[in-house]
Amino acid sequence: xxxxxxxLLADDHALVLEGLRALxxxxxxxxxxxxxxxxxxxxxxxxxxxxxxxxxxxxxPYHGFTALAEIRRRQLPVRVLVLTAFGDGExxxxxxxxxxxxxxxxxxxxxxxxxxxRQVASGHxxxxxxxxxxLAARWGRSTSPGHDLSPREWEVLAHxxxxxxxxxxxxxxxxxxxTVRFHLKNIFEKLHxxxxxxxxAWYFRHMPADxxxxxxx
Amino acid sequence: MSxxxxxxxxxxxxxxxxxxxxxxxxxxxxxxxxxxxxxSLLTRIQNDIADDPSKADLLPSLAQVAVLLESSLYEIKFFxxxxxxxxxxxxxxxxxxxxxxxxxxxxxxxxVELVVEDIPHDVxxxxxxxxxxxxxxALSNAYRHAGVDRQWVRLWSDGAFxxxxxxxxxxxxxxxxxxxxxxxxxxxxxxxxxxDRVALLNGEFHLASKPGEGTRIVVKVPAHV
Numbered sequence: 487x488x489x490x491x492x493x494l495l496a497d498d499h500a501l502v503l504e505g506l507r508a509l510x511x512x513x514x515x516x517x518x519x520x521x522x523x524x525x526x527x528x529x530x531x532x533x534x535x536x537x538x539x540x541x542x543x544x545x546x547p548y549h550g551f552t553a554l555a556e557i558r559r560r561q562l563p564v565r566v567l568v569l570t571a572f573g574d575g576e577x578x579x580x581x582x583x584x585x586x587x588x589x590x591x592x593x594x595x596x597x598x599x600x601x602x603x604r605q606v607a608s609g610h611x612x613x614x615x616x617x618x619x620x621l622a623a624r625w626g627r628s629t630s631p632g633h634d635l636s637p638r639e640w641e642v643l644a645h646x647x648x649x650x651x652x653x654x655x656x657x658x659x660x661x662x663x664x665t666v667r668f669h670l671k672n673i674f675e676k677l678h679x680x681x682x683x684x685x686x687a688w689y690f691r692h693m694p695a696d697x698x699x700x701x702x703x
Numbered sequence: 704m705s706x707x708x709x710x711x712x713x714x715x716x717x718x719x720x721x722x723x724x725x726x727x728x729x730x731x732x733x734x735x736x737x738x739x740x741x742x743s744l745l746t747r748i749q750n751d752i753a754d755d756p757s758k759a760d761l762l763p764s765l766a767q768v769a770v771l772l773e774s775s776l777y778e779i780k781f782f783x784x785x786x787x788x789x790x791x792x793x794x795x796x797x798x799x800x801x802x803x804x805x806x807x808x809x810x811x812x813x814x815v816e817l818v819v820e821d822i823p824h825d826v827x828x829x830x831x832x833x834x835x836x837x838x839x840x841a842l843s844n845a846y847r848h849a850g851v852d853r854q855w856v857r858l859w860s861d862g863a864f865x866x867x868x869x870x871x872x873x874x875x876x877x878x879x880x881x882x883x884x885x886x887x888x889x890x891x892x893x894x895x896x897x898x899d900r901v902a903l904l905n906g907e908f909h910l911a912s913k914p915g916e917g918t919r920i921v922v923k924v925p926a927h928v
Binding site for chain 2: 499501502504505506508509512545571572573574575576578579591592593594595596597614615616617619620
C-alpha cells in the first residue's frame with residue numbers, strides 16, 4: 487500500500503483553502519495536514535509537522551515568495567508547488583529562481599492542481615513547456631547527480647551506506663518504513679543509481695566533509 | 704533615478720502601470736479566487752456522484768457548468784498576464800525582457816531567439832516600462848500577423864543608449880503613414896503606441912517591412928532619461 491501524500495495548503499484566501507481542501511479530502515492518496523494563511527504560519531507548521539508538498543500561493547501576505555526563500559535557506563525537506571492566479575513570465579521566473587518544484591495555475595482546472603501535487607510529490611519538476619528551456623539553462627551547469635539531495639535524504643543515504651535495513655533506518659529516524667522507501671526511491675533517481683550497493687558506493691565517494699552535514703544520526 | 708526623470712510624461716508612464724496593477728489585483732483577489740473555489744467544489748460534487756446511477760442525469764449539466772467556469776478563468780488568465788506589470792522597480796531590464804519572452808513562448812508556442820549584450824543594470828524606470836510594452840506589442844503583432852512561429856529579439860547598449868530590435872521573417876506589410884489620424888486599424892494603433900512611447904523618451908523608432916519580406920523594428924532610447 488502506498489503512503490498518502492501529506493500536503494500543506496498555504497493561501498490567504500480562506501475560500502480557496504476551503505474549496506481545495508474539500509476536493510483533496512476526497513482524494514484517497516492525498517492528506518491535507520494543515521492549512522495556513524500567511525508565510526509566518528507556514529514556517530511554524532513546517533517546523534513541527536512532516537509535510538511532503540506545500541501548495542503555496544505566491545501572493546500571500548508575509549509574501550509567499552519570502553516564505554519559499556526561507557524554506558530553501560533552511561533546507562527544509564519539503565517540495566513546493568506554487569499555485570497562483572498569475573501565469574505571466576515574471577511569476578514563472580520567480581518560481582524558477584526560488585527553486586519551486588512545480589507551478590500550477592488557479593486559472594486552470596483544480597484537477598490539474600491535484601495532478602501537479604502528485605507529480606511534485608513523486609520527484610518531478612512540473613512546469614509549463616516553455617519554462618523547460620529556462621530551467622535547463624538554470625540547472626544545466628549544476629545537474630551533477632546528487633546536487634539536489636535534501637538533508638533528510640543525506641541522512642537516509644548515510645544509514646544505507648552503513649548497511650542498515652529499511653526497518654532499522656525507519657526506527658533510527660522515527661518514521662515509517664514507507665517513508666524510508668519513498669526517500670530511497672528519490673535518492674536512487676537523483677543519484678542515477680538502481681540499488682543500495684550503488685547508492686552506498688556513491689555516498690563513500692561524495693561523503694560530505696562534515697560527514698553528515700552537521701546532523702546527528 | 705535622476706531628477707530629470709520626474710517630468711510629467713515620465714510620471715504618467717509609471718502612474719499608468721501603477722493603476723493597472725491595482726485593477727489587476729482587484730480581479731486577482733475577487734473573481735479568480737471565487738471561480739477557482741467554485742470549480743474545486745464542483746469537481747468534488749462531480750466525483751461524488753460519478754458512480755451513482757440515480758444522479759447520472761445531472762452529470763451533463765455539471766460538466767457544462769465546469770466548462771463555463773474554466774472558460775471564464777482561461778480568458779482572465781490572458782487578461783491578467785497581458786496587463787499585469789512586472790516588478791519594474793525591483794527587476795533589471797534584462798530580467799524583465801526575459802520574463803516577457805518566456806511568457807510569449809508559453810502562450811503562443813512560438814520560439815524567440817533572444818540575444819542580450821552588455822546592458823547596464825541601472826536603466827531608468829520609464830525606459831524599462833517603454834521597452835517592455837514595445838516588445839510586448841511587437842511580439843504580439845508578429846504572432847498575430849506574420850504567420851511564422853519564430854522571432855528574433857536583440858537588446859544591446861550603444862553608448863548612453865539602449866537599443867532593441869525585433870525581427871520576423873513573416874509575411875510583412877506596407878508600413879502605414881502613422882502620422883495621419885485616419886488610420887485607426889488595430890495594428891496601426893499598436894504601431895503608433897510604440898512610436899509614441901519612444902517619442903516620450905526622445906528616442907528613435909524605425910520600422911522596416913514589405914509584403915513577403917518580414918518585419919524589423921528597431922528602437923533606440925537613452926538609458927537614463
